[in-house]
Amino acid sequence: MWRRDNKNYYLFIFLSFTGILSSQNLVDNPGFESYSSCPTMQAQLALASPWHSPAGSITTPDLLNSCATFMQGCFSMGVPYNRNGYTPPRSGSGYAGILTKYPVANLREYLQAPLNSSLISGEIYEVSMYVILSDSCRYATDNMGMYLTNGAVSQTGTPFANQPIYVTPQIEHKSVITDTANWVKVGGLYFAQGGEDHVTIGNFRSDAGNTVLSSNIPYGSCGISGNTAYYFIDDVSVTTCIFNMQISGDTVICQGDSSHLNASGNNTYGWYNVSDLNLLLSNQSSLDVKPDSSITYIVYGDIDTGYITVNVLASINFNLGSDTTLCIGDTLTSDINNGSYSFLWNDGSILNYNIIDQTGLFWLEIQAGASCSFRDSIQVSMLELPLAELGNDTMICEGNSIILDVSQNGVNYIWKDGSSNASLNVNTSGTYFVRCENQCEQSSDTISVQVEQCSYEVFLPNAFSPNGDGVNDVLYVRGLLISTIELKVFDRFGKLVFENKDINNGWDGKHKGKILSSGVFAYELTAVFADGNEKYMKGAISLVH
Template sequence: MRVLLTNIVFLCAFGAFGQGVVSNACNMAQNICNSVPVPFPLSTGTSPSPVVPPAGSISNPNTNPAPGFMGCLLAGELNPNWFVLNITSTGNLEFNIGAAGGSGYFDWSLWPYNPATGCTDIQNNLVSPAGCNWNASSQGFTGMSTGGPPAGGATGNFTPSVPVVAGQAYILMFSNYSSQVGNVSLTFPPSGASVGCSADTPDQTICLGDVATVDIVVPPAYVAPTFNWLITTGVSNPTGGTGVLVTPTVTTDYYVEVQDNAPGGVMYTDTFTITVVNPPAPNAGPDQNVCLGSLVTLSGTPDDPINNTTMWMYDASGVTPTPTVNFIPNNTNLTTFASVNQVGTYFFMLQETNAICGDVQDTCIINVSDLSITASFTSPSCATFTDGTITISSAGANEYSFDGGTFWDVLATSGGFGAGTYTVCARTPLGCEKCVDVIITEPAPMTISVSNDTLICENGTAQLSAFATGGTSYLFHWDHTADTGFQQSVMPGAATTYTVFAENQTGCVSPATTIDVTVRPPLTGTISAFDTICPGYDTDLSASVVGGIGQPYSFVWSDGSTFNGAPNHTINVGPAVSTDYTVTITDGCESTPLVMMTNVRVAPLPVPMVDVLNPIQCEAAIFDIVNITDPALSQYNYWLVDGEQQFLNQDTITTAEMWAGEYDLQLIITSFEGCVDSVTWLELLSVDPKPVADFKYSPNPVLMFNTQVRFTNYSFNGYTYQWFFEDGTPSQSTQTNVDVIFPDGIEGRYDVRLITTSELGCVDTMDHELIVYPEVLIYAPNAFTPDDDEHNQTWRVFMEGIDVYDFELLIFNRWGEVVWESHDIETGWDGTYGGKQAPADTYTWIIRTKDLMNDAKYTYDGHINLLR
């Protein structure tokens, strides 16, 4: 459903031709004269002269010419605007009414247009629309387009474009269905056919002075047009449209305003050009005077060599007898040659033909005459001079040229010529020229020769000599002196080139020549760099030399050494103090002696010094020793302790454990300059022997019923003693030998310690465990009762002071049979024999064992009463 929207204002950009007018009737249709956007005011209300028939007619069908679209003006001629579209280029007609983002229904219909019958053809249902649109949506944006709607347009609002041909006209009726108010633009996309009002009056081309007849061509849609010529130069009728005579003198663009006087008609400006072509202006070239027998050179220049044609023509009517004239190679070349066989005046014409202006000629005059010429010369006075002369002889000539015809003079003789070839010419009053070559020869030249190039030593002298020919007497001009003698003595300080030339008695000079004097290089050399040695050492000093005249060279040293021969020499020196040495070297030439100096520095010798923090120690001794040598003279060090322990580059060393004795220490120091010194300190390190604690005691072993013990001191190297006795009386003592009583009647183990100290405080300790052994004791019961009660079920013996690992117990019955045997003193007999209870009886036992302390053997026996 359409919704009627009102009071919507369309803001449209104004085109170059301003805003359109209200055209709400067919006979008031507005001509669209360009393809730029044309803003126009929306029309509301009824058309004053409606012509569109109701829907369903031929001119307003219900069926759209484009398939898939709704009918045409289903609401009729509602709020109309009418436009005439004059097609100026063939293509597809495209247009837009409104713009994307607008509102309102904009319906339209497009018919082919005949200015005379266009409106009545629509009204009388005689013409069908070429296209139409009944908007599908209220977007205020509609028209014709190729390939679908433009950006922002709805498909139902844009019908396909239609093909059109330049020169056709269409009338467009736009219906403001929604009664919108304001302005809207009619736009023609550049992709479609263009529209306009001009039918393009054709351009013309005329020759200067001719007249152009102009008929203004108007669009087919114009009715009763009027004309106004804006450019009136040479125009016969400034308001005429047909048969206007125009006579411009230069190419001119003409502008004519054409006004359509029909209702709603517009004015446009028609533009055309009348091109004025100037008549050709060929140039046949300059007039010429030519000698008989020479070709006439014709070189013409056309006004327009591209568009015009040219040819050469001639007139020899004034020459008698009638000459023969030939063009070489032809008469159509702009540059060509002509040959004639008679003296006289000829006229050669270059003719240029233009399609607009016809033929135009230009003439050059050629005067042909005849002439003879000879020439003589005098040579220059000296070689290379330019005082020679030339004389020209030519009957009838009145002008002469000595440079090939560039400059002319009335004198037949001219000077200032050197040896060479010259072209000289003679010319008659008629301009006939002839030339001849003159070869001027040169007199015998001056020559000069000089002595050979030479080589001298530094400070040496060279003798230079020069000799000349080509005269009787000579002056020699040297570049280094004003003296003009043939021989010179020179003493250059560097390689020098001397230039000389000779001059004879007539002032002729020879070419300059040169003598090169090369100076041998001065003596240069090298000497050993400054050196440093240690006291008592020596070093080699070497010197070498190059330059001068070469070997043999003489070497004289400041220490008195000399040498003569090769370019190098070496001496050996060992000064006690730092010393400068110079050498003077000479060669067998005048070269300046070479003096060079070097220095041998005797470096200071380091003095090794040490500090032993504790030089006397007990064994095992470890010594800390510090290098206190001057650090400015100590770069590297080497230690040797007692000939075995070595240390490298350590300023503080710690020795390994050392035992009793006296030990030497050696320290070797190397200075930063490589000087070495060594000091050995004999028996610097002293190690006192460690005392040995030792003692013995008696009795030994100690038995539990005799516990008074004598301790005898057997220590070595001891000075004082300290005894410690566990549970002994006394428990401590400083005596050398001590008597001690340990607890009586009991066995036990007691720690005994002896600490022995030497005179230097060296200490040794001896620890010993004293054992109080038990006496040998035995207890053997004489009866037992193995009757399975809780008392007295087994029989065993109890012993002290024996070796329990060397123990044997045998029990015999009355028949001497062994009924039980045991080697474990802790195990008892249970009264069985052979797995059965032994009968109650008296049994005999025997024990064999050894003393725990001294392996003394013991045998014990007795009887057992087995009771049941």
């Protein structure tokens, strides 16, 4: 059965999801509001449990909160005023801060927290956070990301030079965030593999992999603000999505086919490919798609949200082979890898193999899913075994010839004299040999041909006496080198009373088993000689008792 592949799609969006229902946030303390004590200096993220730096980290992500109003200037960790300028929180009274660029190459800071419940395989989650650039920093960067893992990830490096965590986050904002006045939503939809129980936030690229822009704003005088890119993080969220919108359409199609998708129950619609939620595909209730590979589509409405996965079945590469010829008695076995397919042969067989032992056109149709079928055929011919048959030894009349013919389809010939034709013209006495062969087998034969002087004489007595005395009781046709005869005898009324085609048989004077009375009978005789010449005779025969 074909099913959707629960793979990770890397999503990044800049819009609020209208009509999407979400369950409880799996991130505790998502806005960094709760703290064990008010922050008094940098690097105190751990005061906002369960948030912390990754294991191995030497760098200093910050906790900032409005409770820290007693500190001023470059020592302030307050909200909205602090050592990094003026930034009101998106909600509540706190947020966290991290560096994404630093004078020391590739230095990175990360926020990390356990989820209060592990993700469930196959479920779809909305993963998001809000990000804003400090208004006192000189630089801005792209690639702000969120990385969901089964277990916590660690960070390596030396003091003051912690290296990036080199992974590809499931959520990554590809654009440079330069806004210092408005919080930017970074997030997307994530198809869980199952078991993910931690979230890590930061920039997961090297300096060379990032785009760095000058913010073109007056940067502050505190510490290193003139050489950094520093961002505040607020309202981190991982929630299960609830989709209520009904979407219809073909969910399994063949490669090259299209599917008409239709959503209902809303007033407005927005169709997106889950791999690029920034690209609006349609704002109509329906969408015609022709994907090259399996894709999940999301449609946002003003009331509900839904998604549908269109699975694309690639062409099945199977080949019965080229048309072929078999020898009589041989078989051809076509065996196809079973896979998750159904089979139908031209003879009604539903097995994944067939044994072919006869001439014909054979085809196999493979069905994949409910709508995709693929067919191939093969033409099989059967090659007869060669037969060299020259007949019985024979005689021919002097001056005549006989043609020895062994012609067959697809056969090669070799005669005793070295010739290779299908026939041989013989006019001299001798023993003649031929071998017939093809790709299957070979066969040979010999014949003796005797050349005689022929008189072409035929003798038929003009009277006989079938009285049982053993003398002249049977009427025979006699002559030299006669191959066949045809003798017909008629009574005086023209009625046929005897007919014979075998020179070795004669007439015993009977008709239908009864001896005829004495009388005169007419006859017609045709004799064929060994060389093919014929002689025709007619006359009268007396039957005497």
